[in-house]
Amino acid sequence: MKTFAEKHFGKLWMALVYLFLYLPLIFMVVFSFNSTRQDANFTGFSLRWYEALTTDTKLVEGFWLSLKVATVSGVLSAVLGTFCAFVLVRYRRFRGRTIFSGMVNAPLVMPEVVIGLSLLLLMVGAQNFFGWPQRGMLTIVFGHTLLGMAYAMVVVQSRLLEVNRSIEEAAMDLGARPHQVFFLITLPNIVQAILAAFLLSFTLSFDDVVVAEFLSGPGVSTLPQVIFSYARRGINPTIYAAATLLIGTVTLVIIGYSVWVARQTRQREREIAAAARAERVALGSA
Numbered sequence: 714m715k716t717f718a719e720k721h722f723g724k725l726w727m728a729l730v731y732l733f734l735y736l737p738l739i740f741m742v743v744f745s746f747n748s749t750r751q752d753a754n755f756t757g758f759s760l761r762w763y764e765a766l767t768t769d770t771k772l773v774e775g776f777w778l779s780l781k782v783a784t785v786s787g788v789l790s791a792v793l794g795t796f797c798a799f800v801l802v803r804y805r806r807f808r809g810r811t812i813f814s815g816m817v818n819a820p821l822v823m824p825e826v827v828i829g830l831s832l833l834l835l836m837v838g839a840q841n842f843f844g845w846p847q848r849g850m851l852t853i854v855f856g857h858t859l860l861g862m863a864y865a866m867v868v869v870q871s872r873l874l875e876v877n878r879s880i881e882e883a884a885m886d887l888g889a890r891p892h893q894v895f896f897l898i899t900l901p902n903i904v905q906a907i908l909a910a911f912l913l914s915f916t917l918s919f920d921d922v923v924v925a926e927f928l929s930g931p932g933v934s935t936l937p938q939v940i941f942s943y944a945r946r947g948i949n950p951t952i953y954a955a956a957t958l959l960i961g962t963v964t965l966v967i968i969g970y971s972v973w974v975a976r977q978t979r980q981r982e983r984e985i986a987a988a989a990r991a992e993r994v995a996l997g998s999a
Contacts, residue, residue: 738960741953741956741957742953742957742960743755744950744953745762745763745950745953745954745956745957746758746759746760746762747759747762747950748761750949750950762950762951762953762954763954763958765951765954766951766954766955766958769951771934771939772936772939772940772951772955774934775934775935775936775937775938775939775940776936776955778850778933778934778935778936779918779919779935779936779937780919781850782850782853782854782857782918782919782925782935783857783915783916783918783919784915785854786853786854786857786858786861786914786915786918787861787911787912787914787915787918788911789854789858789861789862790857790858790860790861790862790864790865790910790911790914790918791865791869791907791908791910791911791914793858793862793865793866794861794862794863794864794865794866794867794868794869794910794914795865795866795869795903795907795910797817797862797866798865798866798867798869798870798873799869799873799895799899800813801813801814801817801866801870802870802873802874803873817862817863817866818863818866818867819863820859820860820862820863821863821864821867825860825921825923825924826923828856828859828860828923828924829856829923829924829926829927829928830927832852832855832856832859832924832927832928833927833928836848836852836855836928847930848928848929848930848931848933849929849930849933850933852928852929852930853924853925853928853929853933853935855928856924856925856927856928857914857917857918857921857924857925860917860918860921860924861913861914861915861917861918862914864910864913864914864917865907865910865911865913865914866910868906868909868910868913869903869906869907869910871906872902872903872905872906873899873903873906876899876902876903880898881894881898881899884897884898905974905977908970909970912966912967912970916963919936919937919959919963920937921935921937922935922937922938922941925937925938926938936955936959940952940955940956
């Protein structure tokens with residue numbers, strides 16, 4: 714017979730892994746409510762650091778800048794990643810496909826320092842030659858879109874590979890144009906993957922420090938940049954409060970997305986079951 718350790722080894726190992734991953738986050742959330750600046754002793758519950766957060770101009774401006782950059786780059790990454798995935802999945806053979814695929818996937822394996830430095834040189838060269846763009850929000854959006862597009866493409870590509878091509882072929886046989894097939898057949902089948910790609914790109918953009926550090930201009934700093942600069946100067950519990958709000962926001966978004974996907978899945982299953990029942994009734998009456 715198996716011993717207690719053999720039976721529960723997997724659960725114990727999983728619990729230790731989750732503890733290792735999430736204990737620092739729990740520690741930070743708890744001490745964001747500490748009444749003093751001490752990071753070793755919890756001296757009492759207080760909201761003073763959240764109040765200080767609302768009056769910290771740099772953190773507030775950094776938050777809104779990160780939100781705008783992440784939203785714009787998330788949308789662009791999802792759209793461009795969808796187009797790239799569609800080209801790679803639906804068009805197996807075209808000139809330059811290998812180079813195109815390698816360039817799209819390069820940001821997945823390229824160090825962010827290299828990406829940031831190369832984009833900085835490109836932006837500086839373009840600014841010297843054309844006088845545009847100025848380093849700031851726009852250049853950060855460009856960099857985050859390049860980074861997020863690769864991840865979005867992988868998410869959408871995996872869903873496109875599962876879509877039944879016979880439905881699209883049937884629509885084309887009935888006279889639908891290629892663009893009609895894409896918007897009426899393909900797009901509804903991959904909309905969940907596109908939304909997941911947007912959320913992933915949004916999170917990557919909101920969390921990025923390295924690329925933003927290279928591409929930001931004077932007086933332009935995202936929230937992660939501000940937090941990083943504060944952390945280098947010593948302990949500031951206001952950072953804990955900002956990070957706690959960030960964790961809470963991301964958690965709510967993930968929960969909302971999961972609930973939406975679950976509802977969509979149940980609705981689709983009900984529709985499939987209803988169609989099957991209608992087919993059986995039609996066959997029985999015939």
